[in-house]
Amino acid sequence: MVHQAQVVVIGAGIIGASVAYHLAARGCTEVVVLEKEAVEVTGSTARSAAGVRHQFSSRTNILLSQYSIERYKHFTEEIGGHAELHQHGYLFLFNDSATWQAYQAVLELQRSLNVPVQVLTPEQAAGYIPELNISDIVGATYCAEDGFVDPHGIAMGYLNKARELGVKVLRDAPALGFEFADDQVVGVQTPQGTIHCKYVVNAAGPYAGEVGKTAGFEIPIKPYRRCIYVSDPFPALPKDIPLTIDVGTGAYIRKEQETVLMGLSNLNEPSSHDTTVDWDWLDTVLEAMLNRFPILERAGLSERQSWAGSYEITPDHLPILGRMPNCPNWLNAAGFSGHGVMHAPATGLLIAEEILDGRAHSIEIDELRIERFAAGELHAERNVI
Amino acid sequence: MQSIDKLFVNREKQTAGFVKMVQGETPKRIMMIEAGGGLGKSWTVEFMRAECQRRGIPNTEIDFADSVVYDYLAMLRRARDGLGPAAFNQFTQALNEVTQPTVRIETGTANTNAINNLLGQGNTFSGSNVNVGEVVAGNVIKDNSFVINADNAVVRQALQDRLTLAFFECLTALAAQGPLCFFFDTYDKVTVEAEAWLMGHLLPRVRDGLIQNVVVVIAGRSVPKLDNQWDRMIARTGLDLFSEPYVKEYLVQRRGLIDDPNVIKALFQGSTGQPQLLAMLADNILRSQDSGGDDDWL
Numbered sequence: 042m043v044h045q046a047q048v049v050v051i052g053a054g055i056i057g058a059s060v061a062y063h064l065a066a067r068g069c070t071e072v073v074v075l076e077k078e079a080v081e082v083t084g085s086t087a088r089s090a091a092g093v094r095h096q097f098s099s100r101t102n103i104l105l106s107q108y109s110i111e112r113y114k115h116f117t118e119e120i121g122g123h124a125e126l127h128q129h130g131y132l133f134l135f136n137d138s139a140t141w142q143a144y145q146a147v148l149e150l151q152r153s154l155n156v157p158v159q160v161l162t163p164e165q166a167a168g169y170i171p172e173l174n175i176s177d178i179v180g181a182t183y184c185a186e187d188g189f190v191d192p193h194g195i196a197m198g199y200l201n202k203a204r205e206l207g208v209k210v211l212r213d214a215p216a217l218g219f220e221f222a223d224d225q226v227v228g229v230q231t232p233q234g235t236i237h238c239k240y241v242v243n244a245a246g247p248y249a250g251e252v253g254k255t256a257g258f259e260i261p262i263k264p265y266r267r268c269i270y271v272s273d274p275f276p277a278l279p280k281d282i283p284l285t286i287d288v289g290t291g292a293y294i295r296k297e298q299e300t301v302l303m304g305l306s307n308l309n310e311p312s313s314h315d316t317t318v319d320w321d322w323l324d325t326v327l328e329a330m331l332n333r334f335p336i337l338e339r340a341g342l343s344e345r346q347s348w349a350g351s352y353e354i355t356p357d358h359l360p361i362l363g364r365m366p367n368c369p370n371w372l373n374a375a376g377f378s379g380h381g382v383m384h385a386p387a388t389g390l391l392i393a394e395e396i397l398d399g400r401a402h403s404i405e406i407d408e409l410r411i412e413r414f415a416a417g418e419l420h421a422e423r424n425v426i
Numbered sequence: 427m428q429s430i431d432k433l434f435v436n437r438e439k440q441t442a443g444f445v446k447m448v449q450g451e452t453p454k455r456i457m458m459i460e461a462g463g464g465l466g467k468s469w470t471v472e473f474m475r476a477e478c479q480r481r482g483i484p485n486t487e488i489d490f491a492d493s494v495v496y497d498y499l500a501m502l503r504r505a506r507d508g509l510g511p512a513a514f515n516q517f518t519q520a521l522n523e524v525t526q527p528t529v530r531i532e533t534g535t536a537n538t539n540a541i542n543n544l545l546g547q548g549n550t551f552s553g554s555n556v557n558v559g560e561v562v563a564g565n566v567i568k569d570n571s572f573v574i575n576a577d578n579a580v581v582r583q584a585l586q587d588r589l590t591l592a593f594f595e596c597l598t599a600l601a602a603q604g605p606l607c608f609f610f611d612t613y614d615k616v617t618v619e620a621e622a623w624l625m626g627h628l629l630p631r632v633r634d635g636l637i638q639n640v641v642v643v644i645a646g647r648s649v650p651k652l653d654n655q656w657d658r659m660i661a662r663t664g665l666d667l668f669s670e671p672y673v674k675e676y677l678v679q680r681r682g683l684i685d686d687p688n689v690i691k692a693l694f695q696g697s698t699g700q701p702q703l704l705a706m707l708a709d710n711i712l713r714s715q716d717s718g719g720d721d722d723w724l
Contacts, residue, residue, distance in 0.1 A: 154578060
C-alpha cells in the first residue's frame with residue numbers, strides 16, 4: 042500500500058493518465074493515480090465518440106486542440122499505446138441563415154489562429170458524403186486536420202509510460218474522503234488507507250463534481266448520458282468520410298471501420314450516471330439522420346455494438362482547469378463537456394506546469410479557472426455536439 | 427602550444443570533485459562554479475573537458491559567450507553534435523520532420539476531388555511534401571533547416587515538446603552505456619530559451635534520476651539559484667584567487683619563467699593572484715624575452 046505521494050490523481054481516464062505521464066516525464070514520479078473501478082480506462086474515456094477537432098468557438102479550446110492534435114500525430118512512436126489518429130476532417134453543415142451568419146465570426150477566430158478551415162458551398166459539401174441531403178443547406182465548413190482517435194489506446198499509452206517512470210495506479214481505489222490542514226489538502230482516504238500528499242488533481246471526469254463535494258468544494262460539473270448508435274457494416278459510406286455534423290439538429294456520423302457511428306444529444310435528459318443505451322431516443326436520432334443522410338436508410342442497426350457514455354458538462358461547456366482558490370494544492374482537470382479526449386495532451390502538460398512551475402504557461406488558462414463562475418465571466422463554447 | 431593540463435594550477439578541489447562525479451563516487455551530479463571575472467572558470471571547464479577526453483567520456487560544451495544565439499533548436503543541436511550525432515538518430519529524424527519545408531498546393535477547390543477527376547480513375551492527389559533530410563548508412567546526417575515550421579506558438583510548443591521527448595530518449599539510451607557530461611559556461615549570458623530548457627528539462631531529469639550517468643557543470647559569474655530540494659545533487663563551488671605559492675608554481679613550473687623571488691612577489695602583488703591577469707603578465711614577460719621578433723622584416 043502507498044501511504045505517501047507528491048501528487049494523487051483521482052481518475053485513471055485519459056485526463057488522469059495524461060496528467061500522471063506529464064508529471065512523471067518532468068521528474069515528478071511520486072504520483073499515485075486512483076481508479077475507482079477494477080480496471081482503468083473503462084469510464085467515459087472508453088465510451089467516447091473520439092472525435093478531435095480544431096473547429097471551436099472558444100480561442101482556448103482551439104489552442105488546446107492545436108497542441109493536442111499535434112502531439113497525437115506521433116503518439117505511438119513517442120509514448121507507446123495506439124493513438125490511431127485518422128485525420129479525415131470534420132464537416133459542419135448549416136441549414137439556418139442566421140446561424141450561418143453568426144458563425145462567420147467563429148470562422149474569423151479560427152482563421153486568426155491558423156486553423157485551416159475551409160468554407161464550402163452545399164455542392165462542395167455534398168462531395169464528401171454520398172447522397173447527402175443539401176436541399177436546405179446554406180453553408181458548410183471543413184477542416185482536413187480534424188478527425189478521430191483511439192481514446193483507450195491513448196490513455197493506456199500514457200498510463201503504461203507513466204508506470205515505467207514510476208507512477209503507481211491503484212485499482213478499486215475511490216477517493217472516499219480528504220484530510221486538510223489549514224487551507225491545504227494533505228491526504229486522500231481510500232479503501233486501502235490514507236495517502237498523504239502535496240497535491241491532489243481531480244480528474245474524475247463525470248464524477249468530478251461529486252469528488253469535489255466530498256472535499257467540501259462546489260465544482261459545477263454534472264454527468265449527462267450520451268448514446269452512440271452503431272450500424273451494421275455499411276461499405277456504401279467510405280471509410281474516409283469526415284465526421285459530419287448537422288448543426289441544425291446536432292446529429293453527427295462518422296465511420297469506424299465498416300460501421301457507422303451515429304449520435305445526437307438529448308438535451309432534455311436530466312443529469313445522471315446512466316450509461317445504458319437509450320432506445321427510446323433512437324426514433325428521434327433516426328429521424329434526424331435519415332433526413333440529412335438518406336443513404337443510411339439502407340444501413341442496419343447493430344444494437345449489440347451501440348453504447349452510451351457520459352459527458353461531464355459545465356455551465357459554459359468549457360473545462361475547469363487549475364487550482365482551487367481556497368485550496369491551492371487542489372487542482373481540477375475536468376468538465377471537458379465532451380472534449381476531454383481531444384484535449385488530453387495539452388491538459389496533462391498544463392496541469393504539470395501548474396504544479397511544477399507554479400502556473401500553467403504554455404497556454405493561458407485563466408478563462409478556464411473555476412473563479413470564472415463566481416465572477417460571472419462566462420463565454421460559453423458554442424460548438425458543442 | 428602547451429596543453430591545458432600543463433598550464434593548470436590550483437583547481438585540484440574542483441577537478442577532484444568532478445572526477446568523483448563522473449566515476450559515480452558521489453550522489454552529486456550537478457556542479458555549479460560561481461566566480462567573478464578572470465578567476466579561471468572557463469579554464470576549469472576546459473580542464474574538465476580535457477579530463478573527459480582522456481577518459482573517453484562523451485561531452486558537450488555550450489558557452490553562452492560565443493556568437494550563437496542559443497534558441498531551443500540551437501541548444502539541442504549543439505548538445506547532440508557534441509555528444510555524438512550517431513546516438514541521436516531518433517531525435518534528428520524528429521528534427522527533420524518538424525523543420526521540413528512543407529509545400530501546400532492550393533487546388534482552388536474545396537477539396538482534391540477536382541484534381542482527382544482530372545487525373546482519372548485509380549490516380550489520387552493528396553498534397554505534396556518536400557523532405558530534404560538525408561539518411562546514409564542508417565544515420566540521419568542532415569537537418570533540413572534551423573526553423574521549426576509551425577503556424578503558431580502552440581503548435582510550435584507541441585513540436586518542441588516532441589523534440590525534447592526524442593532528445594531525452596536518445597540521451598537516456600546513450601547514458602545507459604556510461605557517463606557523459608554537459609558543460610555550460612558563461613551562464614550569466616544564458617538565453618531565455620536555453621535557461622527554460624535547462625531548468626525545465628535537463629536539470630530536473632538529472633535531479634530525479636530519470637537519466638543516470640549524466641553530469642552537468644554550470645559555470646558563470648552567476649549560476650542558477652536552486653532551492654534545498656536540489657542539495658543532494660548539487661556541488662557548489664567558487665574559485666579563489668591564487669596564493670603566492672600557486673603564483674610561483676604557475677609562473678615557474680607551468681610557464682617557464684626564471685625563479686626570481688622578487689619578480690614572483692611583484693607579480694603576485696601586481697596581479698593580486700587573479701589567474702587571468704597573471705596569465706597576461708606572464709604572456710607579456712615571455713614576449714619581451716623573445717629575441718627574434720616577427721617585426722624584423724619591417
